[in-house]
Amino acid sequence: MMKKFLSAVAMVGLAACGGSASSGGDGGTDAGVNEAKANAGVKAYINTNLVALKAASVAIQTAAPSTPWNATTDAAAIATMKTEWKKARIAYEHIEGAIAVLFPELDATTDQRYDVFINDKGADLNLFDDVNVTGIHAIERILYSDVIPASVKTFEMGLTGHKVAAFPATAAEATDFKTKLCDRMVKDVQKMTDQFGTLTLDSATAFRGVIGSMGEQIEKLQKAESGEEESRYAQFTLADMRANVAAGKATYALFKPWVLEKGGSAEDTAITAAFSRVDAAYDAITGDALPAVPATWSSASPSATDLMTPFGKLYSALKTEADPMAATSLVTHMGAAADKMGIPKLPE
Amino acid sequence: MKRLASLLVGVLCGCGGIEETPAPEVFIALPRDFQHFQEWATYPLPPNEVAGSPHIAGERTLFINRKPAHGSTQFPVGTIIVKRVNDGSQNFAMVKRGGDYNVQGATNWEWFDLKPATDGVTQIIAWRGITPPSGEMYHGVAGGECNTCHQSARNNDFVQSEPLLLSGF
Numbered sequence: 001m002m003k004k005f006l007s008a009v010a011m012v013g014l015a016a017c018g019g020s021a022s023s024g025g026d027g028g029t030d031a032g033v034n035e036a037k038a039n040a041g042v043k044a045y046i047n048t049n050l051v052a053l054k055a056a057s058v059a060i061q062t063a064a065p066s067t068p069w070n071a072t073t074d075a076a077a078i079a080t081m082k083t084e085w086k087k088a089r090i091a092y093e094h095i096e097g098a099i100a101v102l103f104p105e106l107d108a109t110t111d112q113r114y115d116v117f118i119n120d121k122g123a124d125l126n127l128f129d130d131v132n133v134t135g136i137h138a139i140e141r142i143l144y145s146d147v148i149p150a151s152v153k154t155f156e157m158g159l160t161g162h163k164v165a166a167f168p169a170t171a172a173e174a175t176d177f178k179t180k181l182c183d184r185m186v187k188d189v190q191k192m193t194d195q196f197g198t199l200t201l202d203s204a205t206a207f208r209g210v211i212g213s214m215g216e217q218i219e220k221l222q223k224a225e226s227g228e229e230e231s232r233y234a235q236f237t238l239a240d241m242r243a244n245v246a247a248g249k250a251t252y253a254l255f256k257p258w259v260l261e262k263g264g265s266a267e268d269t270a271i272t273a274a275f276s277r278v279d280a281a282y283d284a285i286t287g288d289a290l291p292a293v294p295a296t297w298s299s300a301s302p303s304a305t306d307l308m309t310p311f312g313k314l315y316s317a318l319k320t321e322a323d324p325m326a327a328t329s330l331v332t333h334m335g336a337a338a339d340k341m342g343i344p345k346l347p348e
Numbered sequence: 349m350k351r352l353a354s355l356l357v358g359v360l361c362g363c364g365g366i367e368e369t370p371a372p373e374v375f376i377a378l379p380r381d382f383q384h385f386q387e388w389a390t391y392p393l394p395p396n397e398v399a400g401s402p403h404i405a406g407e408r409t410l411f412i413n414r415k416p417a418h419g420s421t422q423f424p425v426g427t428i429i430v431k432r433v434n435d436g437s438q439n440f441a442m443v444k445r446g447g448d449y450n451v452q453g454a455t456n457w458e459w460f461d462l463k464p465a466t467d468g469v470t471q472i473i474a475w476r477g478i479t480p481p482s483g484e485m486y487h488g489v490a491g492g493e494c495n496t497c498h499q500s501a502r503n504n505d506f507v508q509s510e511p512l513l514l515s516g517f
Contacts, residue, residue, distance in 0.1 A: 102376055104477040105449065195374050195447065202378040344465035344472070 034258035035318055035341075041254035042098070042206045045247075049094045050193045057189050060139065061182035067174055069167035071146060081143055082234070083293035086288075088136060089236060093243035094250075097209040097216070102199070103192050110135040115159050115228055123161030128168055128189035129178035130184035137231070138181060141165045144233040150187050156228030165233070204343045207255055210248045211334045214322040217241055221315050222299050224290050249275050252334070255341070264340035267333055273323055274330035281317035285310055374447040375426040382441065382462055382471040385411045385430045391511035393431075407434040410509055416517050422505045423514070425456070427506065438463060439471065442494075442507070450478045453495030454506035 063080040071078070073219050092099075092111060100107040117133040118124055124133040127142060141148075143163035156162050168174035220238070220241055223229050231237045252271060285291055291310035296303060299315065307313045322331040391410040413428040424427075425446035432439045437482070441460035449456055462471040475481050479493060498506040504514055 101473075103475065195376060199376055200378075202380060205378065344467040345472035 023291040032066065034261050038254045038258050039201055043201045045250055045254070046095045046098055046196065046201075047193075049091045050196065053088055053091040053095075054186070054193060056084045056091060057182070057186045059084040060088065061178060061186055064178040064182055065168075065174055066178060067171055069174060071167070078143070078206060078282075085136070085140060085143055085234070086236065086239070089140075089231060089234075089240060090243045093240045094247040095245065097197070098201075098206055099192060101209070102203070103195065106188050106192050108135075110185060110192075111137065112343070113137055113228060113230060114141055114156065117145045117324060118159060118161040124163060126173075126176065126180050127163060127165065128173045130180035134181065134184050135188070136185065137233075139185065140231060140233045140236075142167065142177060142181075148233050149235065151227065152229075152232045158244050163266060179322075191197055204338075204341075206251055207334075207338055207341070207343060210251045211331055211338070213244055213248055214318070214331050217244060217318045218315075218322050221290070221318065224293055225297055225299055229290065236306075237290045238282075238285060239288035245275075245278055245282065255337070259337045262340040262342070264337050267337040270328070270333040271337060272329065274328075274333055276323055277317065278330065281314050287316060288309075290314075351470070363410065372425055372446070374449075375445055377428065377441075377443045377445070377458070377460070377476075379471055379473055381413075381428060382411075382430065382439075382460075382473075383469060385428070385439075385471070386432075388413050388428075388430075389415060391509070391513070393509060409434060410433060410511060412512065416514060418517055420514055420517065423507065429512065430462070431509075442498075450495070453478060454498045457506055458499070459494040 041213075042200050055319060063077045063084065065074050065077050069078065077129065088260055096107070100111075108179050112135060114124075121132045127133065127138070133141075142165060145167055148165060154266045168177050206286065220230055220237060224237065231240050254277070257267060260273075291314065294306040294309050295308050297311065302312060302315070307316050320326060323329045324331050326332060335345075359465050365470060375512065388411040391412075393408045393410055403448070409432045411430040414424075416423050416427070423443050423444050427444040428441060429443075430441045432437055440464040441462055442454075443458045444456055445458040446456050447459055458476060459478070459480070460476045461474040464470070465472050479495065498508060501508045502514070509513075
């Protein structure tokens with residue numbers, strides 16, 4: 001779940017009444033055209049992913065057995081649900097940056113982690129219904145309950161109100177999973193889709209959101225340090241993060257013509273190079289799971305030895321690219337591009 | 349889930365045509381919706397209007413994008429109320445979002461913390477939602493909770509300020 005607090009750069013606006021942020025930029029000869037294209041492109045990108053999210057959510061619900069789950073006889077259904085869960089996860093991580101700020105309550109019910117739910121609302125006595133703990137991680141926790149890593153079990157056993165995850169063991173639990181927990185996610189995604197559908201998106205919001213999403217990458221790694229890793233049951237957090245980056249690149253590509261129109265070719269070159277560095281950091285690691293957090297890891301003061309581990313290298317690379325004070329970071333160059341487009345920002 | 353085919357989200361643009369626009373079912377405010385709020389109907393607030401509220405310090409001014417119709421018992425969806433702290437440091441806003449948003453608190457209202465951008469016109473949304481984010485200072489008060497205070501104005505659709513009493517329109 002994305003933090004409700006928006007970083008200072010995450011939500012900025014365009015002038016009212018169709019006035020374009022680009023109107024304050026330099027050198028625009030076709031003011032508003034590229035901005036409008038970016039706007040439409042971002043909107044379409046989000047809509048496409050909402051459709052994918054809905055389809056995967058429905059597919060999970062459809063595949064869910066109505067009888068107590070059996071790991072052997074229901075293997076095909078469970079495999080299908082896991083495949084669809086990963087599709088849902090990727091789709092949501094593609095759009096989380098935009099969706100979470102507009103639908104904070106739906107972001108919570110859809111994407112909040114188990115530990116946050118029970119901390120806020122108390123123990124979840126029925127893991128399979130549609131109250132308290134809900135959403136994609138609630139489904140994940142059940143779906144992958146047979147393969148939850150020991151470290152995750154240990155972390156959660158320390159949570160007040162914790163209840164051990166398991167497949168539905170009774171017909172009532174199986175029915176609840178299918179008709180309540182899964183159904184809640186389908187309905188929440190549909191609500192997002194409905195309300196987003198006719199929203200005239202603020203393109204500057206989307207662009208600054210990409211910048212903010214780099215900070216989210218660091219947050220995901222820090223959560224892993226404390227055991228609160230996001231997709232910890234499926235060991236899919238690295239895939240989540242890759243999806244975040246893919247969304248950032250896709251969104252930037254939509255803004256690129258506007259950046260170039262405003263004379264931002266140098267910024268564009270720098271941004272492209274920075275994304276390549278981020279890609280290289282991810283390409284150095286295989287699989288969907290985060291690399292193991294070193295036993296002595298401290299994000300506040302990581303040792304040289306720990307920084308040489310796969311986790312440390314990824315952390316170091318992302319930390320560098322998310323640093324707004326670093327002259328050559330991705331975030332710095334994105335901020336410069338935003339300035340070129342005339343997107344307002346908070347006073348420093 | 350029914351399709352909200354008639355949803356008119358985002359149609360209010362603050363360009364002066366608001367009065368003629370029918371209230372949407374759901375209104376999701378974006379930064380552009382707060383632009384030029386200083387040109388809306390204005391209500392200076394006396395100090396210490398609401399005892400114990402973080403809003404009471406110093407001079408403040410209320411702005412509303414459209415007044416409710418006479419006899420209204422609720423503010424229509426799409427209503428935006430901005431409270432400017434006149435030292436220029438911060439603006440708060442409440443927006444009638446609708447759609448059963450914030451149903452556990454001030455039903456249908458969303459809270460905003462706005463900060464002026466470098467251009468002096470744009471209002472940047474520092475945060476929005478049902479509650480302030482953890483650790484956020486609410487005009488100097490950590491953890492200030494919008495819903496808690498505004499619950500006491502339930503009979504006025506959760507709007508506290510006396511100049512905005514529904515009975516007065």
